Amino acid sequence: MKKSIMELEDISRKLEPVNNKRAHWNTSVQKYADNFLDEFNQNNTFVVSENMGKGILDLSIEDEGKPIEEVLQCLKENVDTPNINPASGGHFGYIPGGGVFTTALGDYLAAITNRYAGIFFACPGGVRMENMLLRWMCKMVGYPVTALGNLTSGGSIANLSAITTARDAKGIKAKDVDRCVIYMTKQLHHCVQKSLRVAGMKESIVRYIPMDSSFKMIPEKLNIQIEQDKANGLLPFMVFGSAGTTDTGAIDPLKKIGGIAKENKLWFHVDAAYGGFFMLSNRIKPAFKGIELSDSIAIDPHKGLFLSYGIGAVLIKDTDALYQTHHYTANYMQDAFNLDEDPSPADLSPELTKHFRGLRMWISLQLLGVAPFRAALEEKILLCQYFYEEIQKLGFEVGPEPDLSIAIFRYVPKTEDANAYNLKLVKQIMQDGRIFLSSTTIDGAYWIRFAVLSFRTHLKQVDLALQLLGNLVK
Missing domain, CATH: 3.90.1150.10 (Aspartate Aminotransferase, domain 1)
Known part of the structure; x- marks a missing residue:
């Protein structure tokens, strides 16, 4: 048996490349990245391709590894060339992605060290880092110091997390769903409807509130609709506002919507995935007046902070509500049951195992400043x-x-x-x-x-x- 173990060890040690191989791979990847940033990125923003990346299928997965030069050439031809180049300054479609260089530094270090920042016990510094970032965003939007949230993969999961928290905080049971009324405009991002379905709210009643000529919700119409629904024995539950719609970039009248939501005891959620970080500018921030009245906000650092794809955030004013929805325990986690000094992301999110995505944001803000x-x-x-x-x-x-x-x-x-x-x-x-x-x-x-x-x-x-x-x- 020992002989078999040793033979397998010899092969498996290839997973830990020696110094000279690491150096060669690092040099090759760095050269590729520098070429992309200095030259390749300046090429066309959209490349019409007949091949459409099919060449990636020619590099099959085999027992033996391939030279890095061959791998990078395949990557360049089939992934980094066809169709949209989101790293280009000429990208004016959809919501353009970010990709500041410091994101890569944070992700590289997160991958190398492979820290698990899901629970405080495993990585207290990493948890403190992510919560520090969330509190910084909460302060930016005007939430109290007791508010928190979670770093997500993007706006879709942020909206889903807010919806499930709202559902539980308002005591919505399965028997109530078909009486629940949800209010939004037709300009709200489509991921919200998808999140409602995933959260078990598919059978809820969705009211599309009329908009003015600037594609913004008309608060008076919202108020009238809520009163009608209450009179008809329905259960007004949640209202969505937009702080920068995807179609036109419009900001709903958040202050008026927030007042109506409070008066009628609705959960008020703001989708600020695209527009939220414009609040960093004092000259623009007044346009967001009333966002502090919301119960939850979705905001994407990979949009307004120009980070690479894969980091969003949900901010929740009532941290206890977020905890009650997402916290679960298991016997095999008993060693981690200690008195955490800071809330663990795993207790405030659907994710347990997760990428240490906070490092890319933290290192960017630390190196570059705001x-x-x-x-x-x-x-x-x-x-x-x-x-x-x-x-x-x-x-x-x-x-x-x-x-x-x-x-x-x-x-x-x-x-x-x-x-x-x-x-x-x-x-x-x-x-x-x-x-x-x-x-x-x-x-x-x-x-x-x-x-x-x-x-x-x-x-x-x-x-x-x-x-x-x-x-x-x-």
Whole structure:
């Protein structure tokens, strides 16, 4: 048996590469990353591909490993080239992703050290770090010092966590679900409807509250609808507000909605996944007045703090409610049952095993400070306003004036169908590839979206977008 063990040990030790192999791999990966940042990132924002990454399937999984050069070349050709390049400053579609360099440093260290920051007993410093970040965000939005939350993979899980906490805090049982009424606008992000289904609230009644001409909820309509539902024996339960919708970037009248929610004892949740971090700017923060009245907030550091994909946050004013929904114990965890000095993320989240995602955020804020993030956010606001004004000079029709960094626009030709014409414009932009724009349809009208959130987007990229659009409609 010992002989077999030793033979297996010889093979398994390949999982711990020796110093010179680590050095070669590190050098190769660093060279690839530097090339991406210095050159490859400057290439087209959208690359039309016939292969569509199929070459990745040619590098099969085998018993023996392959040279890193072969692996990286496959990665470049099939993953980092086709279709959207989210690292490009010309990415104006959807909600552009982040990718600040310091994210990679944090993730590299988190992966190397492999600390488990799910419970205080295992990694007290890591838990303190993540809770420190959450308290910093709670302070930013005006929550009390007793509030907390959890770092999630993104806005979808943040919204799900808030919904399940609200469900339990309000004492909603299975027998109540079909009487529960949930209020939102049709501009609320679709992940909320998905989260309601996952949380067992699929059979609830959803009321879509009318919006004004700027695609913002009309509070008076909300109040009337709640009164009607109460009179009909229904159970008004939860109202959703948006602090930066995905379609247009609109901020709902949060103060009025919050007052109505409090008066009627509804749980008030704000989806600020995209827009929340604009609150770092004192000049923009007044637009979010009333967000402090909410019971919970979803906010994404991988959007407004420009970090790489994979870190969102849910902030909950009543930490005990979050704990009651998510805390469970098991016998095999008995060694960790101690008097934690700080709440464990595993007790405040559906996740037990989780990536130490707080390190990427902490190291970024520590190395760079808050000032560059604040400046970049204010820059994006001004760039969007600039685009909004300039695109009209080119003959385009625009939607409401931007609250944040998203504008919608369309060209209305004299003879052709406007929807078909703007669809063609978007396809032409994709073929050109230097910038990327996405679209949406509101009340049957096809709009092109201009979303500025990449930290690499500056005046040069916005002027290029204006130039390309102007040339296409001449």
